[in-house]
Amino acid sequence: MKKLVLFYNPVSGHAAFKNKLDWMIEAFQRRGILLLLYRTKKEGNEEFASFVRAVQPDGILAAGGDGTVHECVNLMVRHGLNIPIGIIGSGTSNDFATYLKINEDMERYFDCIADGKTKRMDLGRVGETYFINVASAGMMTGIAHEVDARLKNALGKMAYYIRGIGELPKFHAVPLRISADERRYELEAFLFVVINSAVVGSMRNVARDVSVTDGKLDLLAIRKCGLPSLMSITADLIAGRPVSEKEQVLHLQAADFYIESAEPMESDLDGEAGPMLPLRIETVPAAISVFYEG
Incomplete structure (x- = not known):
């Protein structure tokens, strides 16, 4: 048996x-x-x-x-x-x-x-910690860590939205330096996510061509922009439309990222508190075997 x-x-x-x-x-x-x-x-x-x-x-x-x-x-x-x-x-x-x-x-x-039936799938790694879905930092990142467990159990995802509304006055862009497989970028961004799958924060299809078996991770960073552009990106995300090709979004695919911030920023790994920036984020190809038919 x-x-x-x-x-x-x-x-x-x-x-x-x-x-x-x-x-x-x-x-x-x-x-x-x-x-x-x-x-x-x-x-x-x-x-x-x-x-x-x-x-x-x-x-x-x-x-x-x-x-x-x-x-x-x-x-x-x-x-x-x-x-x-x-x-x-x-x-x-x-x-x-x-x-x-x-x-x-x-x-x-x-x-x-x-x-x-199983399939080998990639993981991401930050230091000695692995993540299965997402590493992120920037506005909204700390909210998941601050929502009281009792409120989360009572209200589900609504608890995050309520907490997020209270954080809106604090939103601001942060200067970032990003190295992606040795390609270098500098920008001011509200947030970034490094993703293994295309579902993040219950929002589906956030980017095109994302795979858990390609040996790479995808970075999405929302550049500093005006409120109308930010609201447009948010509306697309909620509607399940990819934002990876929008002008205000930097989309990179790489096996290795190094991300630095000009301000102190706490990271988040799969909804759990991660280390402060700078971060080295690596892909671990075919790291785990998952029961899966597809």
Whole structure:
């Protein structure tokens, strides 16, 4: 009988996932798979690697938002757990799962997992920390770190929007120096994101020609511009239209980025607080095996 470890966050996505545990256990049992549960803790989960080695599963399922997937992937890579991972998007933000269209038909995805269908996918790396979807800095970046967990569970994505409205008077552009595979750029920008997938902040198709298997990451930086242009970019993002070709947006593809700021800026890695700039952001090609049919 196959075994899978379910790495689940009990408080993600309105803290409702734990009510689905019996459904998931039954769904995998029906497919001849034993589901072994690992409940995450806020204060750290380093013992997860020992748990996995003890039970020797055929794969791991990460259930939660992007932050939970981020933690699970980092534990796996750091401890050399080279087995497939499946993603059960059940958090406030499920950008990577949305990009892969995993949540659209969970029974079909469970079949994919049971059949052992996998695909190697890239990761990004900042220092010793890996990210599966996005590294960013600039206006709005700190909001995800400042939203109270209770408010996020009660209001979901609306909590971020409410917090963001309060930050509008503080928005300003920052001088950046960017090296992308040794090509150099200087600009004033409101923010930048370095992305692995084309879904960021629940906004789909933010750029064209983005792939999780091309050995490269994509940088998008919104240049300093007037309010009408900024509102136009925002409207396109909300509507799911790519902004990578807009005049006010710098779009670069590279395997390696080095980004410096003239002002102190905190980064964000998959919605979790990252280091201060400057950042070296590297692509790690085909770093993980993901249960995926496509």
